[in-house]
Amino acid sequence: MPNTVLIVDDEPSITVALMTRLEAHGYRVYHAINGLAGVEAAALHQPDAIIMDVRMPDINGFDAFERIQRMPGLGRVPIIFLSANSQDAQRKRADSIGAAAFFSKPYEPAEIIAALESKLTDRLTKDRRVSHV
Amino acid sequence: MPSLSPCDCLQIIIVDDNADHLTLMQSAVEAAMTDIIERIEYKLYGSASEAIVELPEHGPAVVICDYCLDNLTASDWVPDFVSAGIGPVLVVSASGSEDAAAKAFRAGASDYIIKSVAFSDHALLRHTIMEAQRRFELNQSGRNLTKRLKLANAELAIKSRILKETSETAHRFVEDVAHEFRTPLAVIQEFASIISDGLAGPVNDKHTEFLSHITNATRDLAELVDDFLDADKLRAGTLRVERRSHGLNEILDGIWPLLTMRAKSRQISLVRTVPESIPLVFTDLDKARRTIVNLVVNAIKFSPAESTVSISAMERDNSVHVDVRDHGPGMSQDAIGAMFHRFRQSNNTDTFGAKGFGLGLSIVAQLVKLNLGEVDVRSALGEGSTFSFTLPLAVPTSVIDHFLSQVLAMEQDEPIAAIEVRHAAGKLTIDDLMSALSRVSRPWDLVAPHRDGVGVLIAGSCTDPDAWVARLEHSDALGPLQTSPEHAAQLNFRVLGSWPIRDASTHLAECIAQFEGRTHAEHSAHR
Numbered sequence: 281m282p283n284t285v286l287i288v289d290d291e292p293s294i295t296v297a298l299m300t301r302l303e304a305h306g307y308r309v310y311h312a313i314n315g316l317a318g319v320e321a322a323a324l325h326q327p328d329a330i331i332m333d334v335r336m337p338d339i340n341g342f343d344a345f346e347r348i349q350r351m352p353g354l355g356r357v358p359i360i361f362l363s364a365n366s367q368d369a370q371r372k373r374a375d376s377i378g379a380a381a382f383f384s385k386p387y388e389p390a391e392i393i394a395a396l397e398s399k400l401t402d403r404l405t406k407d408r409r410v411s412h413v
Numbered sequence: 414m415p416s417l418s419p420c421d422c423l424q425i426i427i428v429d430d431n432a433d434h435l436t437l438m439q440s441a442v443e444a445a446m447t448d449i450i451e452r453i454e455y456k457l458y459g460s461a462s463e464a465i466v467e468l469p470e471h472g473p474a475v476v477i478c479d480y481c482l483d484n485l486t487a488s489d490w491v492p493d494f495v496s497a498g499i500g501p502v503l504v505v506s507a508s509g510s511e512d513a514a515a516k517a518f519r520a521g522a523s524d525y526i527i528k529s530v531a532f533s534d535h536a537l538l539r540h541t542i543m544e545a546q547r548r549f550e551l552n553q554s555g556r557n558l559t560k561r562l563k564l565a566n567a568e569l570a571i572k573s574r575i576l577k578e579t580s581e582t583a584h585r586f587v588e589d590v591a592h593e594f595r596t597p598l599a600v601i602q603e604f605a606s607i608i609s610d611g612l613a614g615p616v617n618d619k620h621t622e623f624l625s626h627i628t629n630a631t632r633d634l635a636e637l638v639d640d641f642l643d644a645d646k647l648r649a650g651t652l653r654v655e656r657r658s659h660g661l662n663e664i665l666d667g668i669w670p671l672l673t674m675r676a677k678s679r680q681i682s683l684v685r686t687v688p689e690s691i692p693l694v695f696t697d698l699d700k701a702r703r704t705i706v707n708l709v710v711n712a713i714k715f716s717p718a719e720s721t722v723s724i725s726a727m728e729r730d731n732s733v734h735v736d737v738r739d740h741g742p743g744m745s746q747d748a749i750g751a752m753f754h755r756f757r758q759s760n761n762t763d764t765f766g767a768k769g770f771g772l773g774l775s776i777v778a779q780l781v782k783l784n785l786g787e788v789d790v791r792s793a794l795g796e797g798s799t800f801s802f803t804l805p806l807a808v809p810t811s812v813i814d815h816f817l818s819q820v821l822a823m824e825q826d827e828p829i830a831a832i833e834v835r836h837a838a839g840k841l842t843i844d845d846l847m848s849a850l851s852r853v854s855r856p857w858d859l860v861a862p863h864r865d866g867v868g869v870l871i872a873g874s875c876t877d878p879d880a881w882v883a884r885l886e887h888s889d890a891l892g893p894l895q896t897s898p899e900h901a902a903q904l905n906f907r908v909l910g911s912w913p914i915r916d917a918s919t920h921l922a923e924c925i926a927q928f929e930g931r932t933h934a935e936h937s938a939h940r
Contacts, residue, residue, distance in 0.1 A: 291596050291600070293600040293604075294596065294599060294600060294603070297600065297603035297604055297607060298603070300607050300612055300613070301603070301607060301610075301612060304610075304612045335592070362599075364591075364592045364593075364595035364596050364599075365588075365591075365592060365595075367642075368699070384595070385595040385596055385598065385599035385635075386595060386598040386599035386601075386602040386603070386631060386632070386635050387599060387602075387603075388674065389602075389603055389606050389607075389610075
């Protein structure tokens with residue numbers, strides 16, 4: 281079964297571009313257009329990874345992720361933040377809430393795929409280890 | 414009376430419940446003030462309450478009041494006369510006592526005299542009235558000045574708030590514009606990349622080549638957005654500095670993937686020659702990385718395809734020198750001169766974005782300065798360019814040397830450095846000074862024109878025996894500190910050394926050692 285990724289971004293062009301690329305790499309992609317819709321979509325689809333914008337019209341990406349982390353089955357879901365802000369403060373906030381990666385826009389598409397693949401592999405290995413125990 | 418202008422009339426208000434004393438006091442004043450007798454107006458009252466109700470609206474006036482009136486004493490009614498603000502209040506008493514005088518003064522009276530003395534010694538009465546009047550006017554003008562100062566301060570505070578708000582709005586605008594630029598840039602870059610990667614159908618070589626132009630231009634624009642943000646912060650002086658010891662390879666490792674990708678997209682090879690043995694440098698990591706990224710991106714931009722951009726580093730003269738070399742068209746000596754002229758003025762941020770030199774290089778000059786280093790360019794037409802910058806070694810003498818040489822390089826009437834190192838644990842050490850130097854972001858904050866040197870004052874603060882202060886101050890180039898030992902003593906500083914700037918770093922270290930020794934000796938002696 282393909283890995284599933286949830287994209288949460290209020291800019292449709294970014295969502296379409298990311299979907300095109302991720303689907304070409306064999307991922308199954310869901311998307312949401314704002315923070316709260318992202319929280320609902322995460323609960324519904326239980327994605328293997330999330331790619332989320334930081335600045336969104338309702339709640340910001342950090343707050344949305346903190347809500348997602350508290351939901352059953354999503355406590356360890358890897359998240360990649362995309363931000364139009366390159367400032368250190370946002371990068372540090374992302375680190376502090378346990379983000380897998382933080383990229384400022386415009387991002388290098390290859391870097392996103394690489395980060396996604398490495399996190400999903402990590403998680404798979406850890407899950408296997410847990411199931412052996 | 415000196416304080417009375419020719420057209421002014423002085424009102425003498427006499428209050429006494431003894432009618433004889435009222436008449437006697439009026440006669441005494443007339444005898445004492447013969448020179449202005451025609452310009453004095455008398456008002457006589459038998460009770461304080463009556464006098465208070467009928468007080469004139471304006472001065473000048475002198476109130477002469479009996480100590481005991483209406484079964485009350487001066488402390489009950491003097492404040493009412495004083496608060497009317499028309500003139501001084503003199504309290505007179507039939508029998509003088511220290512207690513009564515003290516009460517009168519506490520209530521706000523200007524002076525206190527015994528009636529028998531006032532009635533007989535006219536010279537003394539005259540002196541008392543004039544002196545009280547003089548002090549009253551001094552107080553009044555003091556109050557007026559204070560009022561005007563308060564008003565001016567309030568106006569300044571309003572202007573400063575408006576300026577601050579305007580400046581904050583401008584910064585927010587720059588940040589918002591940067592933010593709004595990034596998302597469309599990401600969209601352009603991502604779709605160019607999707608097409609180029611064949612995810613939207615077959616592409617031929619021409620497509621790939623043209624799409625790479627789009628991608629490169631998008632990256633350039635994204636870097637320009639970063640430069641705008643940095644320039645804005647540099648201009649506002651809000652870029653914080655956190656200098657620590659770092660290895661050059663550690664600095665490069667963090668940006669190497671980005672740099673190689675940028676080079677690859679223009680068919681440039683990137684070569685890195687940094688010996689493992691190179692000593693640690695004292696620098697702000699992010700700013701050192703931004704400096705290198707800007708220089709390498711600039712080198713890539715001017716390099717022909719299939720050429721090499723090399724980054725090398727070596728230790729020389731108490732510093733690490735980082736070189737970024739390209740094989741681009743190079744610059745004429747005139748162009749280098751013009752560029753350096755602008756670099757030297759780079760404190761003056763009007764040069765940001767100077768045409769032909771790019772925002773990136775201006776920012777490099779500023780960032781290197783923040784990192785206590787210097788920028789250099791070697792170039793010749795047709796032979797490429799080498800941009801270099803220095804970073805201080807992570808040892809005190811090198812850091813202090815670099816810091817002081819920046820201070821020295823400033824023009825005479827330019828603002829100059831002042832650093833203060835405070836240490837609460839009893840001793841000031843080189844580590845404390847290094848720790849202070851790790852955070853000095855604008856060493857030119859203190860304006861002190863017409864001085865041309867720097868000395869170092871190491872001092873202990875007498876107000877807090879456990880806090881020692883080192884202070885970098887001006888001195889004449891070959892003379893003593895501007896702060897004289899006497900002035901330093903007034904400021905609770907003890908001067909331990911001053912010297913010409915030339916060898917200040919060595920001397921500073923010696924001076925601190927000497928200071929530590931002396932402190933130790935003093936502590937032992939006390940015991």
